[in-house]
Amino acid sequence: MPQESLGFFTPLMKNNNLISEKLAQAAQICDEFDVDMWLILVRETSMISDPILPFIADIDVTWLSAFVIERNGRLTAIVGHFDAENIPPDYTNVITYHQSLSEPLLQFLTEANPQSIGINYSENDVSADGLSHGLYRKLVGFLEGTPFVERLTTAEKMVAALRGRKSPAEVALIKKAIKTTEMLFDEVEAFAKPGMTQKQISDFVHGRIDEMGLGYAWPKPFNPIVTCGPHSPIGHAAPGDVVLERGHLLHLDLGVQEEGYCSDLQRMWYVLDEGETAVPIDVERAFHIVYGALKAGESRLKPGTPGWEVDEAAREFVVDNGFSEYMHAFGHLLGRAAHDGATVLGPRWERYAGICDRAVEVGNVFTLELHVVVPNRGIMSLEEDVLVTDDGIQYLSTPQTAMRLIDA
Secondary structure, X not given: OOOOOOOOOOOOOOOHHHHHHHHHHHHHHHHHOOOOEEEEEEOOOOOOOOOOHHHHOOOOOOOOEXXXXXXXXXXXXXXXXXXXXXXXXXXXXXXXXXXXXHHHHHHHHHHHOOOOEEEOOOOOOHHHOOOOHHHHHHHHHHHOOOHHHHHEEEOHHHHHHHHHOOOHHHHHHHHHHHXXXXXXXXXXXXXXXOOOXXXXXXXXXXXXXXXXXXXXXOOHHHOOEEEEHHHOOOOOOOOOOOEOOOOOEEEEEEOEEEOOEEOOEEEEEEXXXXXXXXXXXXXXXXXXXXXXXXXXXXXXXXXXXXXHHHHHHHHHHHHHOOOOOOOOOOEEEOOOOOOOOOOEEOOOOHHHOOOOOOEOOOOOEEEEEEEEEEOOOEEEEEEEEEEEOOOOEEEOOOOOOOOEEEOO
């Protein structure tokens, strides 16, 4: 789905192997960025939860709690005594309190004496901005009169690295969600007929997802996005009563959440008109422009390339071929959320400041997506999910390389 929408996140099922994998990675990231200690401060997580918490603990806590990752690999949890039982076994140093977090936290910091402490705030990356302003003020109050106040620094780049560098186990789970989504597209193709409304098609997809006991990569009322012909709103509108007609395009933007990881794909169909046996020229051309733009962007998607350069290649292809530029990013990271934070393959607009300049890294999983409008037919939009490798990309989805057809 386009980057303008907020990713929807639900806690993933317990997977201790994944947590262990990400915690080991987090310690390495601290060392890489020359940060002695990463402090994740949370409270009443059923109300407000730091987006990084599922990567380093995947639990809810009720009392004010501190999860600490050190560059030497030591893992510490300072939690209320009622929350202690749920702490993952990776945290070999569990400190409990009854009345106040401040005393054990200060004692711990004094003994460890970190010269730099990463905390989760960011002006640009929502996934790295998990420390609320109120909780930040509380932390500063705890540290008042100590040298540690001056040693606090943003963990923005560390969050980006931890979320963005997918492990093999994470990639396998993303591929599983993608495979399920592709199966659902096949089922939609068999189900959809002229005369059906957007909502009827969406309800069919909801029924299948619910039957399988899966989650939604973004909120259910807007997932899937179903666009029937030229009269459907373009964007994040909920499916309505617009009818699928012959000679029009059908577009679906769909993502499921399976075992805690998400897919995010878009597929296109043409509804054959009376007497037609093939896709008309205007539709065929639009498809190949969109497909060609994806390939143009793909050619620039390599480790070390800033996100805006990838977007630029795709955007120029669209405009050079006579279509208006798409008014969103070319791609976003995918993982435990549909929009997984950090690097965006987007233009240098204020909207993407600080995240479109980030360099692509090995292990990133991106969507590649854009659309054009076909007059009197509807939106033409494709989206694929890819893994960045040492020298390019690997498709995790099976690319749509030709228009799919729907007949009566």
